Structure formats: C-alpha cells, structure tokens
Amino acid sequence: MNLKLRNRFNFNKHFKEIIRGSILAFSAKVLATGFGLISSLIIARYYGPDVVGIVAIINSILLIFGIVGLMGHNTSILRLIPEYTEKHSETAAYIIYNKTRLIVFMISICAGIVLFISSSFIAEYIFHKDYLQEYFLIAAPFIVISTLNILNTDTLRAIQKIDLFALMQLIPSIITLILLIVTTVVFYNRDNPVYIIFATSLITALILFYIIRSTFKGRVSKNHSTVPQIKKAEIFSLSFPMFLTAVMHLVISQTDIIMLGIMRNETDVGIYAITLKMALLTSFILNAINSMAAPKFSQLYHSNNLEDLKEVAQKSSKLIFWMTLPLILVYIFAGHYVLSIFGESFSRGYYALIFLSIGQFINAAAGSVGYFLDMTGDQKIFQNIVIFAAALNIILNFLLIPSHGIEGAAFASMTSMIFWNILASVYIKRKHGFYISYIPSLRGRK
Secondary structure (H helix, E strand, O other): OOHHHHHHHOOOHHHHHHHHHHHHHHHHHHHHHHHHHHHHHHHHHHOOHHHHHHHHHHHHHHHHHHHHHHOOHHHHHHHHHHHHHHHOOHHHHHHHHHHHHHHHHHHHHHHHHHHHHHHHHHHHHHOOOHHHHHHHHHHOOHHHHHHHHHHHHHHHHHOOOHHHHHHHHHHHHHHHHHHHHHHHHHOOOOOHHHHHHHHHHHHHHHHHHHHHHHHHOOOOOOOOOOOOOOOHHHHHHHHHHHHHHHHHHHHHHHHHHHHHHHHOOHHHHHHHHHHHHHHHHHHHHHHHHHHHHHHHHHHHHHOOOHHHHHHHHHHHHHHHHHHHHHHHHHHHHHHHHHHHOOOHHHHHHHHHHHHHHHHHHHHHHHOOHHHHHHHOOOHHHHHHHHHHHHHHHHHHHHHHHHHHHHHHHHHHHHHHHHHHHHHHHHHHHHHHOOOOOOOOOOOOOO
C-alpha cells in the first residue's frame, strides 16, 4: 500500500483491520462474481434467457423465504457476538450463537412448510406459470439449509475469522460453475441450472458445518455456569426490527424481479436479472467493507470509543466512493458492449443498467449507514426508513413496469435506494453530529 494512499486515508489501527479484511472479502467476492458471471453466460448461451429468468425467480423465492427463516438474526449476531466477546468472553458469544442457531432452525422449518403448502398458489396465482410449482416443491426443504448457511457465514465475520469468511464467499460459486460445466457437457437437461442451485446449497452446508465446529472447538470453556446468559426472547426482540429491515431491503431488491415475472415474460426477467447482476458489481466495495465494518462498529460503540467509530465510518465511505466511481463510468460509456457479451438481446438492458448503477453508486457514496444504525442501537429507526422506501418501490414498480418494462423497474429501484440512503444519512447527522457519507464537493464535513 503506497505512501500516497496512506496519507490520503490516514489509517488507524481499527481502519487497518477493516482494510485488510475488506481486501480479502473483496478479492473473494470478485472471484466469486467472475465465476458467477461465467455460469450466467453458460446458462444464457446454452439454456436461453427464459431459463435465466426461471433461475432468477427460484433464487428470489429462496431469498424471500430465507429472509423469513433468518428473522434478522444474521444481522443481530454481528452485533451480539462482538459485544459479548468485548464485555465478557468467547464462551458467552458461543452460547449466543447456539441459541440463535436454534431459533433460526425452528423458524426456517416453518418457512419451508409454508412454501411447500403454498407452492401451487404462488405458481398459479402470483406468477401465472403452473410449471413453476415443481421447482417450488423441491425448494421448500432447502429453505432450512440455505438459511443456516447465511447465519453460519455471518457468524464467521462476527468472530472475525476473515479468511474463512472470504473463502465461504468463493466456494459456492466454484461449486456451481463446476457442476454446471459437467452437467451441460455430460448430460444436458434444460433443468440443470435449477437443480444445481439446490446441490450447491447442500454441499456448502456440509463445508460450513465442519468450519464452524472446528473454529469454536478449543476456544470456549465447557463451564457455562459463570457466563452471563441472554434469553432467547431478548435475542428475538433485538433481531425483529432487523428482520423487518431485511424484508424491506428484499422488497426493494426483489420487487422488480417478482413484478416483472408477474407482468412480463421470462425473457424480460432474464435480461433484467443479468442487468441487475452487472449493476451490483458497483456495490462490491461497499459489501466488502460492510462485511468487516459491521462487527467493528459494534465493538467500538459498545466499548465507548466514539471518536474511532466516527473516523472508521467516514474513512470507509471515502474509500468506497473512489473505488466505485470507475465502474460507473465504464457502464455509462460501454454498457451496451458489456451486456452484449451475454447475447445481443441482452443489450436491451442498457438504460436499465444506467438507472441501477446510479442507485448503487448513491448507496456506495452514502457509506455503511444501515449497519451503522443497526450496530449502534438505532435498528428501529432504520427499519422505519426502509419501510417507507420499500412502499415507494412497490408503488413505482406498479406504475412504471406496465408502460416502461425493465427501464421502469430499474428507475423504481434507483429512486427508492436514493431515498433511504439520504434519510439514513440525515438521521445519523442529527443524532451523532456528523455525516458518514462522502461526496467530494463537501468540504469541512462535520
């Protein structure tokens, strides 16, 4: 890391830890996305845009029911484990993990049962595509597996096992690509990409089970009698606002896919799904830094180290801004070419790509506002902000998709994302006295 960059960001100890972890997480995410794009390219070229659309719908369904199964516990564990490790011990943190895992397991079973029972209704009356029912039936038992995968992956970053967290960002995409190549070459079937989703989830679960068990082994005491206890009801109470926030984020990120699936054909959904994947590349830096910043926010806040908290949050936003800007410019000037790599028909998503990229850029410039609020006790405030944004997103999608198609869906997503980021930034300024967002034209930011 050169001297100029060091001077520009004036790294302190805590920010150095975030930088190191972010580099690992970012590198893994870049590789994972690269493998993911190759997989998407294979599906688009050899299976067609309609299968890309089906895969997108199945992933959306898994994500929706997975959010219900998690009930916000994957976010609350990012706050609780660093807090209890800082104040008490690793054994206290381990007890919280076990209690959280049990809660998530029970809720996700219920979510899977609901999907199984309602599969016919969802396929026929929501998507108006009866053939989707068989996919939903297969997906139902995998809700439990995919939900625990998310919880276990977030547990790795909560206990600051950054190398393992980065590895688990990469492994699923490698498994998917290998299975896709093998099945496409050896025994081609139109449904291969869908079944691979489930196979990848199962293999990932087995790997995560081994990693989590090995990581905690030897780090915790067998005597729990002297360890401060937290009731399951308290964990649930903390997690529920984060669950509502996650649901609203899901609405913002997936409403366009779902409503396009309802109002348009699979080809439009497939084109939009690829366009959305490309736009999400702009949030790589944000996600990488967030993966390290969230537990660090909790640690600094609960140790009453507020000056370092402010410095880490602001410098993270600055780094995110400058690392994101180049990709936005590439999309503006060469978006047609980038999308045409997947097939000529996909270049039709150019204007949607611009709208989505602008939304992601504002999200990046705002910084880690969501995690900042969640980790500093303002999860209910953030919940309310995102609820309003989600309502705006639904209304705009309903109004714009019938007349403007994928461009209307992208504009709705962009608008709602800008809305909640601005509100969250203003709230942080009013409560804490400083912005964590970064815009170069602002001088002397407080």
